[in-house]
Amino acid sequence: MPTPVSALIHAATMVTAGVYLLMRSSPLLEYSPTVLLLALWIGAITTLFAGTIGLFQNDLKKVIAYSTCSQLGMLFIAVGLSQYNVALFHLVNHAFFKALLFLGAGSIIHAMADEQDMRRLGGLVKLLPFSYAMMLIGSLSLAAMPFLTGFYSKDLIIELAFGQFEFSGQVVYWLAVISAIFTMTYSIRLLFLTFLSAPNGAKINYEHSHEGPLTMAIPLIILAIMSIIFGYYARDFFVGLGSSSLAHSLFVHPNHIISVEAEFAVPTILKLLPVVASVLVGLTVLAIYQLAPSLLVSITKTKTGSSIYAFFNQRYWLELIVNKFIVLKGLSLGYVFNKQLDRGAIELIGPYGVVTGLSSVSGLISKLDTGIITNYALYILLGLISFISLVFFAPIDPQGESIKAAQYSQLFILYIFALTAF
Incomplete structure (x- = not known):
């Protein structure tokens, strides 16, 4: 699938249509706690499931595609928490940095002769500095780094999960934190294998590598700017306390309003935990890739490591x-x-x-057309007998009584006579 099409359907239209439908169905969902709980758990499982799969993919676009599945899980978590405005905020934010990532991947694929296996890339930071900058901005926004667009919605969803102060919300909070760590991990892995590692591709691809034309660069620049500043400037419109901008479009039952509790009752350490843990794990992964890359290779060569890698790489064997x-x-x-x-x-x-x-x-x-005149005479006689039988031997007489057996026998005798005569 061409990357512009992926950017369109993965970032803003097709795959997010279901979540948008749930948002518009908020007046129905608010009176069905079972459905909200189901959406909450499906979202938590989905974000963790897709995050673990994306961590073990080698195709550049597959990593970004599974990150989309993980972010959809985040959107479902927000819907399950009855925070439809936060879900819409993250949906819009996600459209910017995910479109940036897909179009940035398209720029890399275009520059490297349609190669999109990250194991056959590497060393592109000097050859494609503009693409590297775009992918870096998109990846950091996806990983919800502070003051980027993704931070203002994704981090808020995780915070609201704990702010619900129910068992489901507590469990979902920790699952979302683990998923955020995985997001940072596969983002670092993508950037390192594609740009920072040693060149692993064909020499001819590197010799002919080049940045895209201006027509490819302009959309990337616009999306990069929005991935940096949109979350900060749009947060009061979507999720500001007391904001009524979406009050006529989204309904939240008064018993499900938890934004105040999440703002003032959740401990600060738990608010900072997703970001701090993601940064620490990301730096650790980067250090391992930079200082001891053979360590990961040696792990995957063991029987256990190979089985684990195959299990996640093949999507839990579900396919x-x-x-x-x-x-x-x-x-x-x-x-x-x-x-x-x-x-x-x-x-x-x-x-x-x-x-x-x-x-x-x-x-x-x-086959009846034999050319023998006696046969034709037989056909004429049989036709005449049939016509007479229809006229004079009707199945039902005027009084409604059935035709008698004697009449049938007479008709049968006429047919036999005609056949034997010729």
């Missing part, structure tokens, strides 16, 4: 399970329906059957 037990079974069932029903019974009574039947009947009728 294998789905393909083997659902897709293949479905294809087999579809083949049976296609052969037995679509190309069998339906065709026999459909257009194909009608055409075939008419052709067969016309072929049989054409």
Whole structure:
């Protein structure tokens, strides 16, 4: 899929349409605590599930795509907490830095002869400094670094989860913190393998690498600026305390308002924990990649490490399970329906059957044309007898009584006489 299309559907339109529908359905959701709890847990599981998968992907676009799934989990968490304005805020913020990441990936792929395996890139920081700057801004905003756009919404969602002061909110808070750490980890991994590591690609790709034209650079610059400043300037409009800008579009039950508690009752250490933990883990990962890159390779070469890597790289084996037990079974069932029903019974009574039947009947009728005059006389006599039988031997007489057996026998005798006469 072309990266501009990925930027459009992953950042702002298709994949976020479901969350937008939930926001617009807030008057219904607010009176269904079960649905809100379900959305909360689905969001927490999704953000952690996609984060662990993205950490073990090697395709440049797959890493960004699974980060989209992780951020959708964050949006579901906000919906499950009845914080629809925060969810909308993060949806808009996510559109800027995710579109920036996808278009930045497109710039790299364009420069490196359509190569998008991060293991075959590296050393591009000097060759593609503009693309590196764009990817750095997008990745840091995605990882919710302070004072960037993603920080003002993503960090607030995690804070609100704890501010709910319920068991589900407490558990979801810690799952979201772990997911935020994974986000920083695979963002650092993407930047290091693509730009900071030693060159690992074909020499000819590096010789012909180049930054994109101005038409590619302008959208990246606009998105980078919005990924830096939009969250700060738009926060009061979306999530400001007492703001009524979205009051006519989103409904929150008074019992579900938790923004004040999250602001003043959550300990400061828990508010700072996602950012601090993400920075510390990110620096640790960067140091390992820079100082001891062979350590990670040696871990993946062990039997346990290889199994763990394959498990997460293959998406928890879910695709294998789905393909083997659902897709293949479905294809087999579809083949049976296609052969037995679509190309069998339906065709026999459909257009194909009608055409075939008419052709067969016309072929049989054409065989009656023998050129023998006595046969034609027989046809005429049989036709005359049939006409007489229709006129004089009606199945129902005027009094409503059935035709008698004697009349049938007379008609049968006439046919036998005609056939034997010729």
